[in-house]
Amino acid sequence: MRADRRAERAARPPSHRRRPRFRGRRPLLVLLISAFLLVGVCAATGIAWDPFTAEAHQERSAPAVANPRSGAPTTTPTPSDGKGPSPGTPQKAPPREEAGTGAPRPTGALPFDLPAPAALRSGAAGRKLVFAHYFTPYPLSLDNASADADYYTRNYLDPAGENGKHQRYGGLLRDRPLPVPPTSGDWEYANLRQEVRTARDAGIDGFTLDLLSLSGTNWDRARLLMTAARSVDPAFKVMLMPDMTSLTSDDPAVLADALATLAAYPAAHRLGDGRLVVSPFKAEAKSAGWWSRVMDSLKTRHGIRTALVPLFLDFDANQAAFAPISHGFSEWGTRSYVGQEGTPAEVRRAHQAGKIWMQPVSVQDSRPNQGVYDEAGNTATLRSTWTHAIDDGADWVQLTTWNDYSEGTQFAPSLHNGYTYLDLTSYYLTRFKTGSAPRIVRDTLYLTARTQFAAAGPTGGQSLVMTPRKGSAAPRDTVEVLSFLTEPATLRTTVGSFQDTREAPAGPHSELLPLKPGTSSARAVRGGRTCAEVELPYPVDRTVDVQDLQYYGATSGRE
Secondary structure: HHHHHHHHHHHOOOOEEEEOOOOOOOOOOOOOOOHOOOOOEEEEEOOOOOOOOOOOOOOOOOOOOOOOOOOOOOOOOOOOOOOOOOOOOOOOOOOOOOOOOOOOOOOOOOOOOOOOHHHOEEEHOOOOOOOOEEEEEOEEOOOOOOOOOOHHHHOOOOOOOHHOOOOOOOOOOOEOOOOOOOOOHHHHHHHHHHHHHHHHHHHOOEEEEEEEEHHHHHHHHHHHHHHHHHHHHOOOOOEEEEEEEOOOOOHHHHHHHHHHHHHHHOOOOOOOOOOEEEEOOOOOHHHHHHHHHHHHHHHHHHHHOOOEEEEEOOOOHHHHHHHHHOOOOEEEOOOOOOOOOOOHHHHHHHHHOOOEEEEEEEEEEHHHHHHHOOOOOHHHHHHHHHHHHHHHHOOOEEEOOOOOOOOOOOOOEEOOHHHHHHHHHHHHHHHHOOOOOOOOOOOOEEEOOOOOOOOEOOOOOOOOOOOOOOOOOOOEEEEEEEEEEEOOOEEEEOOOOEEEEEHHHHHHHHEEEEEOOOEEEEEEOOOEEEEEEEEEEEEEEOOHHHHHHOOOEEOOOOO
């Protein structure tokens, strides 16, 4: 059984094709951009790279940046249209740390009352940590430009962007961060601070910081994030995650020196005994002996003791070799609601070895430039992975990911999902930390659906199209109404021209309806009065220019 799972992970198809256009949605895009403008997230210079490669096993490929010579750090390309920041910009000194409170979550956004950060960080709740995987290439803004003409819109969402380099798979991205307005001053730092606030206000303890390079744009952004995290909330921690699909130096001292640089920032995540937590992505790319030399170098050259929490693409094949040097284990996991049945055994094996376990929790995965996607089943994958983390006894959780839009895995507020997945995560996060489901005090509806049928073939010339990853659930065409009700109510739904009425119980409850052309909406009615209503404003088409198999989301709890 375990061998079969490894074979399935190793058999994932290579990179495919290209992205659907907006199919008449561009006016809606502009409308939503105007509606969603807010101060937000990390920013940086623009980035461009060749399509990702299908890196080994189930998950994750890093941007194809130039490989460094031994000991020479990588650099990240800059925007190819010449309109972004110029390459070789000197790294600015980190801004001074300053207190920041951030805007509070709107009253009534959630179906329950989220405990204050202090309550989620103390006692037993404080030992259950939740991190979100931060991917530096996709900050809120790449160029501090207006969202209707910024780098995301011109080059990443447009199939013809970046001089057509992403045209065969329909463009690099299908979604983007919620737009932020251009601002004066240090906009990159301000956006990073807002991103930390957003995560903190959702109950998240910190970020796992994907270190793609040891110099250049991504490195500078990583350092700025370390400062921004501390300035917003001294308790918000950043776990260092060197990405071994991208970092290619064979010299352990090179990585140790870079980790020591980031360890000097107070935001760097440490255990109670002072050890620096390092959680390398695809740790098995280097041997356990090599990682021992990294840890030795950190101690002898920098006086830093390390708690290693390796993240594997293949836990079964590597946990025994790494056990003697590790504080804990993690795995990148799968992105479909099926195939999660191995999680209890993995957690149990980690605990039997005296290690903590960091469980991956995910929404979905859709990669146009690799030609592969996982069937997430609306919110089924989100609910399944969170339920495993809670029921199987995971110690920590990693949300995979906060903002990797090229893989369609984002939890962060986005143009097409708003706060849907982050708000749902706040509910399950509270269960995970406190050990009990929070009381539902506000009727809230979450609506998710695709904007096209799974089998629809793009008509706009896209030559690389996505197919389901081996081992994924079968594709399905459904609209889901996920209700959180204080008392039973009647759900009245409209999907295109199809209307339906169903009874929903109190508490969390999922209803599925067949996908139809047109828009979808739902409302909960109790005693003849509407107590919650939500609309997904993106129309479903049978004919599409570009393939887009991400689930879009909306919540009644927010405008």
